[in-house]
Amino acid sequence: MKIPYYPGCSLKTTGKNLEVSAIAAAKTLGIEMVEIPKWNCCGTVFSLTEDDLMHHVAPVRNLLRVQEMSGNGSVDTPNKMVTLCSMCFNTMKSAAGRVSRNAEDLVKINSFMNLEEDYKGKVQVLHLLEIIRDMGFDKVKEKVSRPLNGLSVAPYYGCMLLRPADIGIDDPEDPTIGKDLFEALGADVVDNPYKKVCCGAFHTVNDKSLVADLGYEILTRAQKAGGEAITTSCPLCAFNLDNRQKEISAAHPEFKQMPVFYFSQLMALAFGLGEEECMFEGNYVDPRPLLKSKNLL
Amino acid sequence: MEDKKDIMQIIADANKSVTTGIDSADIEHWVQIHIMGRAYKVPAGLTIMQAMEYAGYKFITSAGCRAGFCGACATMYRKKGEYQLQTAMACQTRVEDGMYLVQIPFAPAQEAKYDVTKESYAASTLLEHYPEIARCVACNTCTKACPQDLEVMDYIQDALRGDYASAAERSFDCIMCGLCAIRCPAEITQFNVGMLARRMYGRCGMAEPEQAKKQLAVIAEGKYEEDFKRLLAADLAELQQRYAEREREAD
Amino acid sequence: MISKTEITAKNEAFLRRITELSGVSITRCEQCGICSVACPLVSGMDISPAEMMRTVQLGQEEVTSTKTIWVCASCFTCTVRCPRGLDPSKVAEALRQIELRKAIDYMDISTIPAEEMRQLPQIALVSAFRKLTG
Ligand code: SF4
Ligand code: SF4
Ligand code: SF4
Numbered sequence: 001m002k003i004p005y006y007p008g009c010s011l012k013t014t015g016k017n018l019e020v021s022a023i024a025a026a027k028t029l030g031i032e033m034v035e036i037p038k039w040n041c042c043g044t045v046f047s048l049t050e051d052d053l054m055h056h057v058a059p060v061r062n063l064l065r066v067q068e069m070s071g072n073g074s075v076d077t078p079n080k081m082v083t084l085c086s087m088c089f090n091t092m093k094s095a096a097g098r099v100s101r102n103a104e105d106l107v108k109i110n111s112f113m114n115l116e117e118d119y120k121g122k123v124q125v126l127h128l129l130e131i132i133r134d135m136g137f138d139k140v141k142e143k144v145s146r147p148l149n150g151l152s153v154a155p156y157y158g159c160m161l162l163r164p165a166d167i168g169i170d171d172p173e174d175p176t177i178g179k180d181l182f183e184a185l186g187a188d189v190v191d192n193p194y195k196k197v198c199c200g201a202f203h204t205v206n207d208k209s210l211v212a213d214l215g216y217e218i219l220t221r222a223q224k225a226g227g228e229a230i231t232t233s234c235p236l237c238a239f240n241l242d243n244r245q246k247e248i249s250a251a252h253p254e255f256k257q258m259p260v261f262y263f264s265q266l267m268a269l270a271f272g273l274g275e276e277e278c279m280f281e282g283n284y285v286d287p288r289p290l291l292k293s294k295n296l297l
Numbered sequence: 298m299e300d301k302k303d304i305m306q307i308i309a310d311a312n313k314s315v316t317t318g319i320d321s322a323d324i325e326h327w328v329q330i331h332i333m334g335r336a337y338k339v340p341a342g343l344t345i346m347q348a349m350e351y352a353g354y355k356f357i358t359s360a361g362c363r364a365g366f367c368g369a370c371a372t373m374y375r376k377k378g379e380y381q382l383q384t385a386m387a388c389q390t391r392v393e394d395g396m397y398l399v400q401i402p403f404a405p406a407q408e409a410k411y412d413v414t415k416e417s418y419a420a421s422t423l424l425e426h427y428p429e430i431a432r433c434v435a436c437n438t439c440t441k442a443c444p445q446d447l448e449v450m451d452y453i454q455d456a457l458r459g460d461y462a463s464a465a466e467r468s469f470d471c472i473m474c475g476l477c478a479i480r481c482p483a484e485i486t487q488f489n490v491g492m493l494a495r496r497m498y499g500r501c502g503m504a505e506p507e508q509a510k511k512q513l514a515v516i517a518e519g520k521y522e523e524d525f526k527r528l529l530a531a532d533l534a535e536l537q538q539r540y541a542e543r544e545r546e547a548d
Numbered sequence: 549m550i551s552k553t554e555i556t557a558k559n560e561a562f563l564r565r566i567t568e569l570s571g572v573s574i575t576r577c578e579q580c581g582i583c584s585v586a587c588p589l590v591s592g593m594d595i596s597p598a599e600m601m602r603t604v605q606l607g608q609e610e611v612t613s614t615k616t617i618w619v620c621a622s623c624f625t626c627t628v629r630c631p632r633g634l635d636p637s638k639v640a641e642a643l644r645q646i647e648l649r650k651a652i653d654y655m656d657i658s659t660i661p662a663e664e665m666r667q668l669p670q671i672a673l674v675s676a677f678r679k680l681t682g
């Protein structure tokens with residue numbers, strides 16, 4: 001499968017370890033992710049007011065790039081695209097949905113972008129995790145050469161992968177996609193009761209103590225459930241749960257720091273890919289001591 | 298009517314030097330333009346800058362090189378019956394009938410203070426100095442506004458994701474006219490972001506150009522010492538004479 | 549003390565404005581309070597999401613000066629839990645927009661410390677500026 005891939009800005013910087021590991025892991029599964037040319041930042045958050053079309057221009061412009069790729073034969077999945085960042089996924093899928101349901105919005109946005117060809121409203125936005133689930137976790141299992149035996153993982157979903165219900169890729173109240181994936185990789189999966197609780201998102205910019213408070217709850221619940229590491233698919237969750245452990249430790253001296261993986265890093269590891277693909281050095285809390293203690297490195 | 302014509306004549310005469318000596322008797326085609334709301338009949342074929350001078354305006358700002366390089370002569374206009382707000386460099390664009398125009402002599406800009414030798418070559422450097430690039434809504438208004446036909450939106454997007462090479466290349470021909478910044482709904486000062494990206498790329502991203510390396514070595518060897526000494530010792534009269542006799546490219 | 553709340557034309561206009569802007573049938577809120585219980589950020593708010601819904605029902609414009617509308621992180625937990633299918637996250641966004649469109653920003657982006665700017669991912673800045681600046 002050759003599919004247009006939308007990275008998003010953070011995957012080119014702080015979330016490079018998500019991008020690199022995901023592209024490599026997907027390739028192992030036969031999914032070739034082709035970066036969309038001239039993509040622009042999607043805006044991160046889907047604008048929620050009825051009359052605000054301006055903020056949907058950015059995601060729609062990206063959908064247009066996918067439409068162009070579908071037309072020029074550079075991919076073999078017409079009018080489909082894949083994302084890795086949960087927030088990009090949510091924003092792009094929400095915008096795609098709004099303009100495909102609402103012809104008037106589509107006409108307005110198309111006429112605003114008068115230098116571009118018209119967007120026809122057909123592109124389907126997917127998250128890599130859904131594509132993998134639909135291929136079947138058996139396929140994942142087949143590729144595992146270094147099972148993550150003995151590693152206790154607490155999947156964390158956050159918001160944008162699950163909510164609102166019509167956008168999310170799994171049951172918004174009882175998601176299992178992370179559990180199924182990491183079990184296929186051979187890990188022990190523990191259930192974190194705070195797996196769907198918001199990490200505080202953009203408040204990390206203007207109120208980092210609020211984010212550290214939420215992060216403390218999310219991480220310590222995972223630890224109480226027996227988790228040695230948690231996972232995410234979003235560079236903002238990752239920043240809030242990983243880098244903000246500095247602030248959490250300052251507020252709670254007894255707090256024991258724990259690694260935060262991107263789901264794709266664990267895939268790359270289990271698929272036997274090398275350090276360049278796993279990019280563990282990009283994580284704030286170094287996961288390598290834990291992995292070494294489990295003989296996984 | 299008679300009086301009015303005379304005044305126009307006087308103004309036209311006074312501006313003949315800058316309108317390349319046009320004599321209205323020789324003019325066959327006229328167009329009507331509106332400068333800041335006032336209508337003027339001007340000879341067809343003039344640039345906006347020449348036409349404004351023909352109409353009696355004197356440029357004490359908003360003009361520089363008169364050759365499309367300095368970015369001083371930014372203009373905005375609409376044409377009768379068209380909704381688009383157009384932008385142009387007044388020295389490079391010919392007047393058209395029904396133009397409503399105004400000069401934009403200056404774009405109030407956010408200009409960060411930094412020392413390129415001390416900044417880190419990381420994506421965050423651009424964001425640290427110009428955090429507002431994270432407000433870009435990808436509307437493409439800046440690209441439409443750019444008289445240099447640069448992909449302004451794309452270089453701001455490059456800057457946001459820390460792609461110095463692409464931001465530097467895409468913004469290379471920027472003449473700092475400010476029109477993009479005036480039009481941006483996210484209030485970004487694109488041209489200064491591009492400038493920082495180019496400075497950083499030039500310093501940290503690009504290979505050092507061979508030519509410059511050679512020339513610096515020549516300077517270090519002292520090839521120009523004598524000439525500089527002579528210049529520094531020259532008195533005003535000699536400097537004036539040398540200026541007048543300097544080699545020039547044809548206008 | 550119990551007093552009768554009088555709804556003026558101005559109150560009605562405000563309710564109508566927020567209903568249109570958010571696309572949420574605010575009058576259908578039955579004040580069950582489930583959104584407030586579900587909200588992970590309620591402890592940092594001055595009024596709860598359900599109270600926010602109620603004040604908008606009553607057309608009280610003062611709701612735009614609460615902390616609540618800015619603390620809401622659009623996490624959509626209330627969205628998936630509301631038994632009446634309403635969406636308080638959209639109401640909070642509409643209320644923020646009322647302020648932002650008056651050119652009243654909630655945060656000053658030039659005050660973020662340089663040290664923070666060096667580590668924050670773009671995704672954090674883009675989303676914060678979209679939610680908190682106009
Ligand atoms: S959501 Fe992020 S990472 Fe995703 S494109 Fe937008 S800012 Fe960049
Ligand atoms: S968990 Fe945090 S960053 Fe991730 S989607 Fe929710 S709010 Fe976003
Ligand atoms: S005009 Fe401003 S907001 Fe629009 S694309 Fe250009 S930089 Fe972005």
Ligand code: SF4
Pocket residue numbers: 442443444445446447449470471472473474475476477478487488
């Ligand atoms: S990028 Fe902006 S300042 Fe530079 S030439 Fe284009 S419009 Fe003028």
Ligand code: SF4
Pocket residue numbers: 583586587588589590597619620621622623624625626627636637640
């Ligand atoms: S969307 Fe806002 S109000 Fe609703 S649960 Fe999340 S933070 Fe609370």
Ligand code: SF4
Pocket residue numbers: 576577578579580581582583584597598601629630631632633634635636
């Ligand atoms: S959950 Fe729904 S009905 Fe209940 S108080 Fe909140 S908005 Fe109103």
Ligand code: FES
Pocket residue numbers: 359360361362363364365366367368369370386387388389
């Ligand atoms: S006067 Fe220099 S660009 Fe027009």
